[in-house]
Amino acid sequence: MGWRLWAVLLVSLAGACGSDGDGNGNGNGNGNGDSASLAHTLPPYDPYPPGLLPPDLNTEIDRVTAEVDRIFREALAEWKATPRPILTGNPPTLQNTGKRLVEILGKLELFDRTISVNGNVACSFCHMPYAGFSGPISSVNATVVAYPGSVHYRFGKRKPQSYTYSPFYPKLEFNQTQQDFYGGNFWDLRSTGYEIQSSDAEQAQHPVVDTQEHGFPDTACVVFRLSQAPYRPLFELIWGKQAFDIDFPSDTRRICTTPGGAAVFHGNTMPVALSRADRGRASATFDQFALSISAYEASPDVSAFSSKFDAFLAGDPSAQLTEDEMAGWQLFRGKAVCNTCHLDGTESNSTASIAQTSIASKAPLFTDFTSTNLGLPRNPENPFYFENVPDRYGFTANPAGRAFTDLGVGLFLRSEAGGVNVEADWTPLAPKFDGKMQVATARNVDMRPCPTFVRAYMHNGYLKSLKEVVHFYNTRDAFLPGVPCTRDTEKKTCWPPPEVDANKDMTIGNLGLTDKEENQIVAFLRTLTDGYTRPYTDFKTFTGTCP
Amino acid sequence: MRSPAALTIAALVAIHGVTPRAAAGLARPAELRPRQVQLVGRPVLESATPDSAVIRWTDTSGGGTHTHHGIVRYGLDPRHLDRTARSPNRARMNATTMTYRVWIDGLAPNTTYYYTVDAAQADGIALGLRGPVRKFTTPPRRPRRPH
Numbered sequence: 189m190g191w192r193l194w195a196v197l198l199v200s201l202a203g204a205c206g207s208d209g210d211g212n213g214n215g216n217g218n219g220n221g222d223s224a225s226l227a228h229t230l231p232p233y234d235p236y237p238p239g240l241l242p243p244d245l246n247t248e249i250d251r252v253t254a255e256v257d258r259i260f261r262e263a264l265a266e267w268k269a270t271p272r273p274i275l276t277g278n279p280p281t282l283q284n285t286g287k288r289l290v291e292i293l294g295k296l297e298l299f300d301r302t303i304s305v306n307g308n309v310a311c312s313f314c315h316m317p318y319a320g321f322s323g324p325i326s327s328v329n330a331t332v333v334a335y336p337g338s339v340h341y342r343f344g345k346r347k348p349q350s351y352t353y354s355p356f357y358p359k360l361e362f363n364q365t366q367q368d369f370y371g372g373n374f375w376d377l378r379s380t381g382y383e384i385q386s387s388d389a390e391q392a393q394h395p396v397v398d399t400q401e402h403g404f405p406d407t408a409c410v411v412f413r414l415s416q417a418p419y420r421p422l423f424e425l426i427w428g429k430q431a432f433d434i435d436f437p438s439d440t441r442r443i444c445t446t447p448g449g450a451a452v453f454h455g456n457t458m459p460v461a462l463s464r465a466d467r468g469r470a471s472a473t474f475d476q477f478a479l480s481i482s483a484y485e486a487s488p489d490v491s492a493f494s495s496k497f498d499a500f501l502a503g504d505p506s507a508q509l510t511e512d513e514m515a516g517w518q519l520f521r522g523k524a525v526c527n528t529c530h531l532d533g534t535e536s537n538s539t540a541s542i543a544q545t546s547i548a549s550k551a552p553l554f555t556d557f558t559s560t561n562l563g564l565p566r567n568p569e570n571p572f573y574f575e576n577v578p579d580r581y582g583f584t585a586n587p588a589g590r591a592f593t594d595l596g597v598g599l600f601l602r603s604e605a606g607g608v609n610v611e612a613d614w615t616p617l618a619p620k621f622d623g624k625m626q627v628a629t630a631r632n633v634d635m636r637p638c639p640t641f642v643r644a645y646m647h648n649g650y651l652k653s654l655k656e657v658v659h660f661y662n663t664r665d666a667f668l669p670g671v672p673c674t675r676d677t678e679k680k681t682c683w684p685p686p687e688v689d690a691n692k693d694m695t696i697g698n699l700g701l702t703d704k705e706e707n708q709i710v711a712f713l714r715t716l717t718d719g720y721t722r723p724y725t726d727f728k729t730f731t732g733t734c735p
Numbered sequence: 736m737r738s739p740a741a742l743t744i745a746a747l748v749a750i751h752g753v754t755p756r757a758a759a760g761l762a763r764p765a766e767l768r769p770r771q772v773q774l775v776g777r778p779v780l781e782s783a784t785p786d787s788a789v790i791r792w793t794d795t796s797g798g799g800t801h802t803h804h805g806i807v808r809y810g811l812d813p814r815h816l817d818r819t820a821r822s823p824n825r826a827r828m829n830a831t832t833m834t835y836r837v838w839i840d841g842l843a844p845n846t847t848y849y850y851t852v853d854a855a856q857a858d859g860i861a862l863g864l865r866g867p868v869r870k871f872t873t874p875p876r877r878p879r880r881p882h
Contacts, residue, residue: 365800365857366800366801366802366857367800367802367857367858367859368801368802368857525825525827528801528825528826528827528828529825535828535829556801558801560823560825665781665782665789665836665838666782668782668784670784670785670786670787689840691823692822692823692838693822693823693824693825694789694805694822694823694824694835694836694837694838695823695824695825695836697836698781698782698789698836
């Protein structure tokens with residue numbers, strides 16, 4: 189690809205950095221001038237083969253960035269319009285508006301693109317509401333699946349997961365009796381929540397210092413940027429004035445505009461030289477940053493329980509499932525065995541049909557919080573395979589190149605590929621978890637701004653529609669394996685071999701579903717989209733065109 | 736030549752004479768203690784390629800832990816089933832039967848293999864499902880089509 193996108197990139201970065209040229213599109217006064225000027229004078233990292241990256245990548249980055257900024261500004265306005273809470277009671281509690289203000293704080297943090305090394309990537313850049321808080325660019329979802337980080341074009345190795353219902357996953361524990369891991373966040377469960385007791389909050393702490401995502405070299409940089417954010421008073425109202433009472437060294441700005449992984453850091457992950465007390469304070473503030481985000485993700489803005497299926501479970505007479513949706517649900521909990529992992533609240537009832545009134549759970553989460561290896565093929569379009577040459581900072585994301593095999597939970601348990609295992613007793617379990625990925629909730633799998641907007645499914649986004657997903661579960665083992673797929677047969681009558689053979693789940697793979705039954709399951713999955721009983725917050729923020 | 740029944744008994748003794756749990760001196764927790772597990776119908780060869788096969792069966796090992804393991808012990812000699820394939824299968828809640836599918840790879844083309852099936856709950860320790868030695872044959876490798 190080389191310099192093909194370079195001219196477009198200049199325009200893109202100019203837009204991202206705003207009129208003041210300080211890399212701060214939110215106008216909150218952060219200075220990112222060093223990185224902005226650097227980005228304007230040097231070409232992007234581009235080791236990718238021609239045609240791999242979608243041609244509209246930069247215009248779509250601009251589009252999403254503008255959407256992010258708009259939601260950020262609206263959240264700022266909501267904060268300003270919210271009555272100040274009353275600190276009362278013991279323990280002292282923010283009465284009346286305390287809960288909403290914590291959620292607004294989390295929302296501001298998620299939509300603040302100054303929380304990235306180059307001031308151009310907010311958390312929500314990869315997680316927009318209209319896409320179920322997952323990838324917001326149809327052409328990216330249809331191709332490379334992973335999203336470019338703050339340093340263009342470093343890419344992560346997996347599909348952005350959805351925020352929706354992620355706070356409901358418990359902290360990661362190994363259940364000895366079940367011989368299985370329950371909880372955690374991320375595809376590989378590496379966000380355990382071992383310290384702050386929330387796997388979801390801990391999840392929010394990873395991307396900001398991920399070399400291929402927000403790219404900060406030090407968690408203290410997040411605190412430094414927060415200290416300059418326009419919503420700092422809100423943070424201090426909730427978490428206390430001590431949060432930013434930190435003596436940042438004079439070189440903090442320079443350090444925090446140098447991407448993580450740069451050779452200049454020599455592997456040091458705490459290059460901001462803080463005193464011991466200030467380092468502790470910054471770590472506490474970083475935890476509070478994460479807890480605020482989790483509060484927002486658990487709120488009805490994100491995890492709404494407002495789907496048609498929720499209304500159906502609540503007995504809403506206007507939310508009766510259609511014949512196909514009902515048939516799909518019965519298949520989901522019967523012949524297709526979907527609910528052996530995606531728990532729908534009827535697991536204790538094995539009868540062939542079930543009445544609306546006899547469902548055990550009225551708010552099923554459609555996951556069992558475990559992990560599994562579905563035997564998914566590689567996604568050869570994953571840009572991570574090509575990141576085996578150093579960028580201008582001397583950083584190489586994936587030295588193994590195409591030889592990289594995504595072992596999922598097994599990688600985390602071995603403390604490889606970005607995961608850090610916090611329990612030595614778990615390490616020997618790694619071979620039993622090779623290839624396993626989190627059982628994601630089936631809620632909101634069809635949330636999209638328009639029917640033709642492509643969403644990608646599974647950890648590597650190999651599957652591009654719910655029909656493909658159900659067809660894969662149905663027929664993974666049904667066709668003659670070992671026969672090379674062609675463009676005409678792949679995903680129809682042929683599936684490439686699994687990326688990881690070990691621990692391949694055989695519950696599925698040859699379900700014997702007809703084409704009609706596959707479609708009925710898809711129809712049922714579409715009833716799990718929030719926004720049926722009331723509008724889904726920020727759903728109508730998509731400004732792109734549908735393909 | 737020994738009769739098929741004798742071969743079956745020899746294989747079962749070879750497999751079940753000393754259970755792994757007994758050898759390890761472990762006691763299975765009460766909630767996992769198996770009842771007598773029996774096949775429901777016959778195991779079948781679901782599919783086979785020159786180097787792999789899927790064996791499917793249903794037995795009465797339903798319930799208990801969420802993940803079960805289907806186990807196929809197989810080999811070229813019915814008296815010496817020296818290889819084992821295991822596959823994880825998720826249990827249906829509140830179901831007394833369990834359908835297993837086990838994927839076996841690394842097979843040779845156009846070769847007959849003998850096998851027995853067994854099951855385990857999440858601890859991976861075989862429940863001791865009893866049944867005769869069966870067999871399947873992999874298809875020959877097809878010559879590649881010229882381009």
